[in-house]
Amino acid sequence: MRVLLAIAMLALAGCTAPYVQTAPPASPTTAPTGTTDGSGQGAVVGRSISTAGEALLEQSRRQRRAGEFAQASASVERAIRIEPDHPAVWLELGQLRFEQGDYAQAEQMGRKSMSLASQGSVAQSQAAQLIADAQRAGK
Amino acid sequence: MSRSRKRRRTVRRRPWLRLSALLLLVIAGWLLYLDITVTHKFDGRRWDLPAQVYSRPLELYAGLQMPPARLERELLRLGYRPVRQAPRQPGSFRRTRRGIELMSREFRFWDELRPPSPLAIEFAGAKISRLASGSTQFAVARLDPLLVGSIFPTHGEDRLIIAPDQTPDVLVAALKAVEDRRFDEHHGVDPRALLRAVIVNLRSGELQQGGSTLTQQLVKNYFLDNRRTLWRKLREAAMAIILEWHYDKSDLLNAYINEIYMGQDGDRAIHGFGLASQFYFSRPLNELELHQLALLVAMVKGPAYYNPDRHPQRTLERRNLVLRVLADNDAVTPAEAAAAQARELDTWDRQQGGATYYPAFLQLVRAQLAEQYRDEDLTSQGLRVFTGLDPLVQVTAEARLSAGLANLDRQDGEAADQLAGAVVITSAQSGEVIAVVGDRQADFAGFNRALDARRPIGSLVKPAVYLDALQSGHYHLASPVDDEPITVALDNGDTWSPQNYSGETHGTVTLLRALAESFNLATVRLGMAVGPVQVADTLTAMGGPADIRPYPSLLLGAVEMTPLEVAQVYGTLANGGFRTPLRAVRSVVNADGEPLQRFPIAIEQIADPDAVYQLNQALVQVLRRGTGRSARGKMPADLVAAGKTGTSDEYRDSWFAGFTGEHVMVVWLGYDDNRPTGLTGATGALQIWAAIMNELDSASYSPLPPAGLENLWVDYETGLMARPACADVVELALPADARLGSKPGCGPGLRMLGRRARDWLDEALN
Numbered sequence: 089m090r091v092l093l094a095i096a097m098l099a100l101a102g103c104t105a106p107y108v109q110t111a112p113p114a115s116p117t118t119a120p121t122g123t124t125d126g127s128g129q130g131a132v133v134g135r136s137i138s139t140a141g142e143a144l145l146e147q148s149r150r151q152r153r154a155g156e157f158a159q160a161s162a163s164v165e166r167a168i169r170i171e172p173d174h175p176a177v178w179l180e181l182g183q184l185r186f187e188q189g190d191y192a193q194a195e196q197m198g199r200k201s202m203s204l205a206s207q208g209s210v211a212q213s214q215a216a217q218l219i220a221d222a223q224r225a226g227k
Numbered sequence: 228m229s230r231s232r233k234r235r236r237t238v239r240r241r242p243w244l245r246l247s248a249l250l251l252l253v254i255a256g257w258l259l260y261l262d263i264t265v266t267h268k269f270d271g272r273r274w275d276l277p278a279q280v281y282s283r284p285l286e287l288y289a290g291l292q293m294p295p296a297r298l299e300r301e302l303l304r305l306g307y308r309p310v311r312q313a314p315r316q317p318g319s320f321r322r323t324r325r326g327i328e329l330m331s332r333e334f335r336f337w338d339e340l341r342p343p344s345p346l347a348i349e350f351a352g353a354k355i356s357r358l359a360s361g362s363t364q365f366a367v368a369r370l371d372p373l374l375v376g377s378i379f380p381t382h383g384e385d386r387l388i389i390a391p392d393q394t395p396d397v398l399v400a401a402l403k404a405v406e407d408r409r410f411d412e413h414h415g416v417d418p419r420a421l422l423r424a425v426i427v428n429l430r431s432g433e434l435q436q437g438g439s440t441l442t443q444q445l446v447k448n449y450f451l452d453n454r455r456t457l458w459r460k461l462r463e464a465a466m467a468i469i470l471e472w473h474y475d476k477s478d479l480l481n482a483y484i485n486e487i488y489m490g491q492d493g494d495r496a497i498h499g500f501g502l503a504s505q506f507y508f509s510r511p512l513n514e515l516e517l518h519q520l521a522l523l524v525a526m527v528k529g530p531a532y533y534n535p536d537r538h539p540q541r542t543l544e545r546r547n548l549v550l551r552v553l554a555d556n557d558a559v560t561p562a563e564a565a566a567a568q569a570r571e572l573d574t575w576d577r578q579q580g581g582a583t584y585y586p587a588f589l590q591l592v593r594a595q596l597a598e599q600y601r602d603e604d605l606t607s608q609g610l611r612v613f614t615g616l617d618p619l620v621q622v623t624a625e626a627r628l629s630a631g632l633a634n635l636d637r638q639d640g641e642a643a644d645q646l647a648g649a650v651v652i653t654s655a656q657s658g659e660v661i662a663v664v665g666d667r668q669a670d671f672a673g674f675n676r677a678l679d680a681r682r683p684i685g686s687l688v689k690p691a692v693y694l695d696a697l698q699s700g701h702y703h704l705a706s707p708v709d710d711e712p713i714t715v716a717l718d719n720g721d722t723w724s725p726q727n728y729s730g731e732t733h734g735t736v737t738l739l740r741a742l743a744e745s746f747n748l749a750t751v752r753l754g755m756a757v758g759p760v761q762v763a764d765t766l767t768a769m770g771g772p773a774d775i776r777p778y779p780s781l782l783l784g785a786v787e788m789t790p791l792e793v794a795q796v797y798g799t800l801a802n803g804g805f806r807t808p809l810r811a812v813r814s815v816v817n818a819d820g821e822p823l824q825r826f827p828i829a830i831e832q833i834a835d836p837d838a839v840y841q842l843n844q845a846l847v848q849v850l851r852r853g854t855g856r857s858a859r860g861k862m863p864a865d866l867v868a869a870g871k872t873g874t875s876d877e878y879r880d881s882w883f884a885g886f887t888g889e890h891v892m893v894v895w896l897g898y899d900d901n902r903p904t905g906l907t908g909a910t911g912a913l914q915i916w917a918a919i920m921n922e923l924d925s926a927s928y929s930p931l932p933p934a935g936l937e938n939l940w941v942d943y944e945t946g947l948m949a950r951p952a953c954a955d956v957v958e959l960a961l962p963a964d965a966r967l968g969s970k971p972g973c974g975p976g977l978r979m980l981g982r983r984a985r986d987w988l989d990e991a992l993n
Contacts, residue, residue, distance in 0.1 A: 106346075107367065107368035108367040109365055140286075158825060159338045161827055168656065196805070
């Protein structure tokens with residue numbers, strides 16, 4: 089059993105890159121990267137996230153989709169250490185906690201993200217959405 | 228031992244035979260006892276693996292402030308070997324014109340196994356500009372973390388277990404050649420070697436040759452008893468034979484390699500070649516070069532006598548002797564031996580590079596893990612513990628604290644070397660503890676004041692009072708408060724009349740100034756208005772202890788906390804009102820690398836962000852013009868930091884707690900027996916705080932102003948609105964509905980008043 093596990097882990101290790109690769113430019117991002125909402129009011133352009141932060145968030149999303157929540161969490165935390173005052177990293181962790189069913193922490197992460205987001209930015213409305221979802225789900 | 232228990236039934240009538248039968252029985256019993264003792268020890272030790280504790284892995288990415296020289300230092304600290312050609316061996320690197328190329332080691336992180344991988348790091352000035360391997364570009368790469376210690380049992384033996392397949396062949400050859408030439412043939416003792424030793428010793432009249440086999444040395448190490456009595460020698464020999472009878476040569480050799488005593492580091496005993504390799508060379512055993520392996524083998528004979536740091540000359544001579552013996556035994560070629568003999572001792576410079584063992588931090592790791600793990604699991608199960616420790620920050624904090632304390636000792640001639648101190652540094656937003664110093668003697672696992680010294684916090688409590696005042700909605704930072712005498716009636720019928728430190732009063736002042744300059748009377752007035760119960764609750768919510776007694780004296784800091792608890796409280800402020808439980812450990816994996824436990828980031832909003840933002844502006848002013856202004860000029864001029872001084876009654880405790888955008892730091896100074904220090908928070912702790920912060924290359928505290936606040940220029944003394952050009956003004960973010968008067972003769976023009984004025988006008992007209 090342990091041998092099988094070891095083989096499986098080696099195989100896994102073999103097909104992943106030794107370091108974190110740059111996220112493809114087309115990847116969907118939750119980070120505010122200067123988009124406007126098209127409503128004419130024009131959402132405030134938030135500070136864009138670094139390549140490193142975005143790559144780790146992208147890795148985290150990939151792990152989340154694969155159901156590897158613990159790994160996904162570790163990847164976001166790496167992003168948080170690199171860019172702790174960017175709203176996108178806390179939003180990502182909040183969305184992950186939401187998916188894990190931890191609505192209390194999801195809401196807190198949403199609040200943290202909100203406190204870092206510029207007034208009227210996309211990040212702010214995403215954080216507000218997460219807080220609302222978490223409060224509803226947590227009831 | 229059934230072999231020695233032969234029964235002799237035919238000898239009843241002869242008494243001397245009975246006597247010898249009895250004697251045999253006694254010997255058999257003794258051997259059985261030895262058998263049980265030594266096999267128990269052997270089997271026990273084989274599985275006794277102290278938990279290994281790792282620092283944070285350094286994350287490299289484009290844009291990271293990291294001059295090439297600093298990365299090189301970090302690599303050397305990790306024991307990476309500088310090479311001239313493109314690095315091929317794991318754990319080697321070279322400087323190139325464009326940057327640094329390295330071949331990483333295989334490392335099992337808690338979330339992935341990374342094979343040895345090449346990495347090229349390019350720089351633009353003092354920043355990393357690009358990470359790549361061949362044509363593949365990477366966004367983030369982490370180096371392997373530094374092994375910073377292990378959780379060993381209370382008897383002080385520390386070791387890093389080496390498996391047989393990790394043992395270099397040359398090491399085995401050298402041990403046999405130097406210590407026990409007939410290891411493969413003998414049965415635990417080597418009569419020929421013994422005889423030779425006796426003859427040599429008789430001739431020279433002193434003990435020169437031991438004649439002990441590796442197995443005998445192993446036994447000797449198990450029971451560490453240096454009396455050289457004949458009886459003990461006999462016991463040792465018997466046990467060696469027993470061990471050989473039970474176990475394979477390869478098992479015994481592996482046990483020897485992991486057991487042998489290799490030196491002392493404070494109260495920690497270095498056992499085995501695995502830990503010795505890390506300790507003396509900061510490098511894994513299988514990466515050692517020939518001259519380094521030979522040095523370790525040379526030390527076996529007497530790690531104190533042949534200590535490379537203290538006795539370099541004779542240690543070098545013995546190392547070269549080992550190399551000659553290796554060549555004589557054809558384990559290496561004469562050319563290889565000669566090349567190795569030409570090398571220096573080449574040990575890791577612990578003085579310059581800083582220790583690689585941090586007992587104060589390990590105590591915190593142990594405390595955090597004690598909630599989930601039994602002590603014996605930590606000391607024996609081979610767990611691997613990943614922490615947030617930043618070795619560079621830790622080394623800086625240790626050095627600055629000892630230098631600062633030594634400096635204060637000199638100023639205070641009579642009290643020689645008694646003033647104690649502690650430092651806690653955490654990462655501002657993730658709540659990770661990255662450095663802990665519990666004493667001036669950082670390499671000694673003594674009383675850890677950072678975790679265990681519970682002391683009155685003095686004015687460090689004041690931010691909680693002001694936070695409550697701001698959250699009450701009745702005050703903003705420019706609101707007036709009287710700094711005038713106040714008498715508080717206590718429940719027991721007494722009255723309490725606090726004083727300012729200076730003994731003076733200041734009339735009507737702003738909250739901003741009252742906090743920045745730490746006025747007691749104004750603070751007590753505010754505190755009595757919001758109520759000590761509320762202040763106690765807030766302090767607890769911020770991370771203080773749960774059982775704070777809400778007496779009025781709490782408002783001036785009559786509450787005891789450890790430096791770690793204070794770091795938790797101030798961390799909540801650094802985080803804009805989100806409490807983040809402090810963690811030393813990120814994750815734990817078992818000996819097979821399977822994740823056992825993670826300690827993820829958790830946060831809880833406990834205060835209104837607008838109130839915290841306002842409060843922190845006052846804490847920034849502490850360092851600009853308040854009680855902490857003496858730190859100006861001792862830190863980078865453009866670094867924005869916030870903090871608070873604290874001094875307890877009769878100068879018994881000197882505190883400074885504060886933060887930047889990146890680091891939260893608490894420094895405490897005092898005497899263990901509570902004698903007055905003669906130091907205020909500013910003259911003592913703050914000086915060390917600033918000296919450490921000055922070296923951290925920390926990012927400024929620069930949060931986004933909350934939407935509910937508006938920036939205004941305000942007169943520092945009166946809190947009236949003023950033009951920026953006026954003397955003594957400060958820019959503050961205040962609640963949009965704050966009502967402020969204008970400073971006579973210096974009031975802001977209508978244009979400057981902007982929206983605020985229009986709003987008021989609208990209101991007045993309607």
